[in-house]
Amino acid sequence: MANGTKKMSMFLAALFTAFTCMSYMPANAATKTTKTVVSAATVNYNAAVKAVVDYEKAIKGYKLTSKTNLDFCQAKYKVAMAALGKLNTKAASTKTLVNRVMAAKKVWDAAYANYLAVEAKNKEIAEAKAKAEKETQQAKALVEAYDSVSAYEKAPITSLEEITKAEALKQPAVDAIAKVEDEAKVKDLTARVEKRASEITAKKAELDKFRVVSVKSENALEAIVTFSKEVDKTSAETLANYSIAGKTIDSVKLLEDKKSVRITVNTATVLGGTMAYTVKPIALAADTTAKTPLFTAVETYKDSVAPQIVKVEYPVPTTAKVTFSEPISSLGQVYGLTAGTISTDKKTVEFSLAGLKENETKVVTIVGATDFAGNLINPNPATVSLTLTISDKTAPTVAEVTALSENRVQVKFSEELKSAPVVTVGTKAVTFEASEDNVTFVGTFDATGRPDSYLEVVTVAADFQDLSGNKGLQYTKLVQFVKDTTKPVYASAEVKTFNGKQYLVVSFNEAVAPTATTRVFKGTKVADYITYAFTAGSAVDVKAYTKANGFDADNSKAIVIDISDDTVFAPGTYTIVLPSSAVADKANNLMANDANISFVKNKTVAVETDAPKVSNIVFAADNSYATVTFDRDMDYATALNVNNYKVGGVCIFSNAIFDGSAKVVKLTVIPGTVVLTGDRYVTISGVKSKAGNVMTDYSVVKNVIENVKASIASAKLTSATTIAVKFSEEVTIDTADTSAFEIYVNGVKVDTTKYTNAVGRFDTFVITLDSSVAITDLSKTIQVKLVKTVVDNNGNKTTGSDFVTVTP
Numbered sequence: 001m002a003n004g005t006k007k008m009s010m011f012l013a014a015l016f017t018a019f020t021c022m023s024y025m026p027a028n029a030a031t032k033t034t035k036t037v038v039s040a041a042t043v044n045y046n047a048a049v050k051a052v053v054d055y056e057k058a059i060k061g062y063k064l065t066s067k068t069n070l071d072f073c074q075a076k077y078k079v080a081m082a083a084l085g086k087l088n089t090k091a092a093s094t095k096t097l098v099n100r101v102m103a104a105k106k107v108w109d110a111a112y113a114n115y116l117a118v119e120a121k122n123k124e125i126a127e128a129k130a131k132a133e134k135e136t137q138q139a140k141a142l143v144e145a146y147d148s149v150s151a152y153e154k155a156p157i158t159s160l161e162e163i164t165k166a167e168a169l170k171q172p173a174v175d176a177i178a179k180v181e182d183e184a185k186v187k188d189l190t191a192r193v194e195k196r197a198s199e200i201t202a203k204k205a206e207l208d209k210f211r212v213v214s215v216k217s218e219n220a221l222e223a224i225v226t227f228s229k230e231v232d233k234t235s236a237e238t239l240a241n242y243s244i245a246g247k248t249i250d251s252v253k254l255l256e257d258k259k260s261v262r263i264t265v266n267t268a269t270v271l272g273g274t275m276a277y278t279v280k281p282i283a284l285a286a287d288t289t290a291k292t293p294l295f296t297a298v299e300t301y302k303d304s305v306a307p308q309i310v311k312v313e314y315p316v317p318t319t320a321k322v323t324f325s326e327p328i329s330s331l332g333q334v335y336g337l338t339a340g341t342i343s344t345d346k347k348t349v350e351f352s353l354a355g356l357k358e359n360e361t362k363v364v365t366i367v368g369a370t371d372f373a374g375n376l377i378n379p380n381p382a383t384v385s386l387t388l389t390i391s392d393k394t395a396p397t398v399a400e401v402t403a404l405s406e407n408r409v410q411v412k413f414s415e416e417l418k419s420a421p422v423v424t425v426g427t428k429a430v431t432f433e434a435s436e437d438n439v440t441f442v443g444t445f446d447a448t449g450r451p452d453s454y455l456e457v458v459t460v461a462a463d464f465q466d467l468s469g470n471k472g473l474q475y476t477k478l479v480q481f482v483k484d485t486t487k488p489v490y491a492s493a494e495v496k497t498f499n500g501k502q503y504l505v506v507s508f509n510e511a512v513a514p515t516a517t518t519r520v521f522k523g524t525k526v527a528d529y530i531t532y533a534f535t536a537g538s539a540v541d542v543k544a545y546t547k548a549n550g551f552d553a554d555n556s557k558a559i560v561i562d563i564s565d566d567t568v569f570a571p572g573t574y575t576i577v578l579p580s581s582a583v584a585d586k587a588n589n590l591m592a593n594d595a596n597i598s599f600v601k602n603k604t605v606a607v608e609t610d611a612p613k614v615s616n617i618v619f620a621a622d623n624s625y626a627t628v629t630f631d632r633d634m635d636y637a638t639a640l641n642v643n644n645y646k647v648g649g650v651c652i653f654s655n656a657i658f659d660g661s662a663k664v665v666k667l668t669v670i671p672g673t674v675v676l677t678g679d680r681y682v683t684i685s686g687v688k689s690k691a692g693n694v695m696t697d698y699s700v701v702k703n704v705i706e707n708v709k710a711s712i713a714s715a716k717l718t719s720a721t722t723i724a725v726k727f728s729e730e731v732t733i734d735t736a737d738t739s740a741f742e743i744y745v746n747g748v749k750v751d752t753t754k755y756t757n758a759v760g761r762f763d764t765f766v767i768t769l770d771s772s773v774a775i776t777d778l779s780k781t782i783q784v785k786l787v788k789t790v791v792d793n794n795g796n797k798t799t800g801s802d803f804v805t806v807t808p
Contacts, residue, residue: 064111332368484587
C-alpha cells in the first residue's frame with residue numbers, strides 16, 4: 001500500500017512538471033503540444049483502465065492462498081501501477097482508478113499476510129514433526145546401539161573360534177554408536193566397546209600362548225590332551241611325559257590335527273572318579289626349544305555313555321572291519337558270522353567274508369557288548385549288514401624290476417599287495433625289507449662269488465595278491481646287476497634338540513648306517529677366540545636317525561651323534577673329525593675321506609619339570625606384612641600380583657615386592673582389613689615359576705591377627721575437673737605419656753601442665769584437670785585429641801587423632 005502511494009506521488013509530481021513546462025512555450029507550440037498530450041493521455045488512460053481491470057479480475061478470480069497466485073496478482077499490480085504512473089494525477093478518473101487498485105491491493109495484502117501466517121504455522125508443525133521423528137530415530141538408534149554393544153560384550157570368548165566370532169561383532173557395535181548423538185551415551189558405549197576389545201585382546205593372547213589347553217576323559221580307557229599349537233611328535237609321544245595318579249598308561253598317540261594327544265590307560269586301571277593329571281613340558285613342532293609349562297589338572301569323571309557301532313569298512317573285499325565309538329571290553333554274543341579278535345586299540349573287530357558269495361549280505365547281531373565301564377552297547381542288540389562286494393577284478397602286475405646293487409633288487413607292482421611277493425634272483429631267494437606302501441618292495445639276496453657286473457633272471461612267483469584277492473601271474477626279467485662302488489659323501493650337519501637333549505644330525509647323499517654304536521671324537525674347539533685341540537673325554541652314542549631310536553622321523557640318509565653331555569661336549573664351537581669308516585652305505589661302501597664337521601653346542605638349559613611349591617608363609621607380629629617363601633625363583637608378573645594372594649577369600653594386601661631374592665615375596669597388609677583374630681585359609685593361586693611352570697593352587701590355615709587400629713570412641717565430662725576418654729578397644733599408654741592428650745576450650749588450648757591423664761592398659765582413661773582450669777561453662781565447646789602413641793593388645797599402633805568433642 002505504501003509503495004503504491006509513493007508511486008502515485010511521483011506520478012503527480014512528474015505530471016505537474018510537464019504542465020509547468022508547457023506554460024512557457026509559444027502559443028502555437030503549446031496548442032500543438034496540448035493536442036499531442038491529450039491524444040497520448042487518452043491512450044494511457046485506456047491502458048491504465050485495462051491494467052486496473054486485469055488486476056481486479058486476478059484478485060477476484062484467483063485463490064490467494066498459494067505463492068504462485070499471490071505472485072501472479074502482484075505482477076498484475078505492478079503493471080497497473082506502471083500504467084497509472086502515466087496519467088494526470090489531478091484527474092478525478094485517475095484518482096478513481098488509483099482507489100480501485102488500492103482496494104484490490106488491500107485484499108492482496110490481507111491474503112499475503114494470511115499466507116505468511118499459514119506458512120509459519122506449517123513450518124512450525126514441520127519442525128516439530130522433524131524433531132519428533134529425529135527423537136524417535138535417536139531412541140531407536142540408542143536401543144540398537146545398546147543391543148549391539150551388549151551382544152559384543154556377551155559373546156563367549158573361551159576359544160579362538162569364539163573370539164573370531166566375537167570380533168566380528170565389534171564393527172556393528174561401532175557403527176550403531178555412530179548413529180547416536182547424545183555425547184554422554186556415546187562416551188559410555190564407546191568405553192564399553194573399548195573395554196571389551198581389551199578383554200578380547202588379552203584373552204586372545206592367553207589362548208595363543210603355547211600351552212596345554214585341557215585334559216579330558218573320553219571314555220574309560222582314553223583321555224585327550226589338547227594343546228594350543230601343533231606339538232613335536234617325538235616329544236608328544238613320549239609316554240614318560242604323561243601321568244595320571246593311580247593309573248597305568250599303556251600308550252600315547254599324536255592325533256592327525258597335531259594338537260591333540262590320546263592317552264590310553266591299561267584295562268586294569270580304567271579312568272573314573274577323581275583323577276590328577278600331569279603333563280610335563282612338551283616341545284613345539286615349529287621350535288623344539290619352546291615347551292609348554294608343566295600342566296596339572298584334576299578331573300572327576302564317570303563313563304556313562306553307551307558304546308555304539310559307528311562305521312563299517314572293507315580293508316579288502318573279503319574282510320569287514322566294524323568300528324565302535326569307544327574301546328570294547330567284551331563283544332558279548334555274536335550271531336551271523338564268527339567275529340575275529342578285538343583289535344589292539346579295542347575299537348575294532350574284523351569279520352571274514354570268505355564264506356560268502358559275491359554280493360551276498362550277512363546280518364551280524366551283537367548282543368551284550370560292553371565298554372570298560374560296563375555300559376551295554378546301544379542299541380542292544382545291535383545289528384550290522386556286511387556284504388561281500390568285489391568290484392576290482394583286475395589282477396595285479398609287475399610294473400618294474402630294478403637292480404640297486406650286486407645284491408639288492410627293487411620290485412614295483414601296479415597296485416598294493418596284501419603281502420610281500422616271492423622273488424628269486426637266479427636260484428637265490430630275495431629277503432624284502434618292510435614296504436611303506438606295499439607297492440614297491442626292496443630286498444637283498446646272496447651274491448657271494450658274483451662278479452662286479454653280471455646278468456641274472458629275476459623271477460616273481462605267481463599268485464601275488466592285490467587287496468581284492470586277485471592273483472598275479474608269474475613274471476621273469478633278465479636284469480644286469482652291478483656292484484655299487486660309489487662311496488657315500490658327507491653333505492651337512494646341524495644341531496637338533498630331541499626331548500630336551502642336543503644331538504648332532506649328520507646328513508649324507510645316500511642311505512647310510514653307522515658302523516659303530518659309540519665313538520670317541522677328536523677335533524678342535526674354539527674358546528675365547530683361541531682354537532684348541534680337542535679330544536672327547538669319553539665315547540658318545542652314534543645312532544641311525546629313526547623314530548625307533550627316539551627321534552622325530554625316519555631318515556636313512558642321516559646319523560645322529562649324542563652331544564648332550566656337557567662333561568664331554570661343553571658348550572662351545574667345535575670342528576670334529578668323522579672318520580671315513582664311521583658310516584657305510586647299503587653296499588657297505590665307506591666314505592672316501594674323513595669329514596670335518598663344524599657345529600656350535602649351546603648351553604644346556606635345565607628343564608623344569610615340576611610345579612613350584614610354597615615353603616613357608618609368615619605374618620609379622622604386628623600383622624603389617626606377610627612373607628611367602630617359594631622353593632625357586634618366581635615369575636615377576638604373577639608372583640607380585642597381590643590379587644593372587646587371599647586371606648579368607650579376600651585380598652588384604654596392598655603391595656608385593658621380592659624381598660632379597662625372587663624366591664621370597666613380601667606382602668604389605670592393608671590396615672583395618674582383619675577385624676578379628678583367628679584361623680583363616682590363606683590361599684595362593686595363579687603364580688608361576690620363572691621358568692613358566694604354574695603352581696598348583698595352594699591353601700593353608702594360618703592364625704591371622706586383627707589389625708584394626710584403636711580410635712577414641714567418646715569423651716565425657718564426668719566432673720568439672722575430670723574427662724573420661726574411651727577407646728574402641730583396650731590400649732596401652734606408656735607410663736611416661738601423662739600428657740597423651742590435648743584439651744581445647746572454645747578453640748583455645750589448655751596449658752598441658754594443668755592436667756594429667758592416667759597411664760597403663762585400659763579402654764578408658766581419665767584426664768584430671770587442675771582447679772584453675774576447671775570446666776565451669778557447659779556452653780563452651782570442649783575438645784580433646786590424642787597426641788601420643790597408644791598400642792592395642794595385638795600391637796596395632798595409633799598415633800594421634802582428630803578432635804573429639806567432650807559431652808556432659
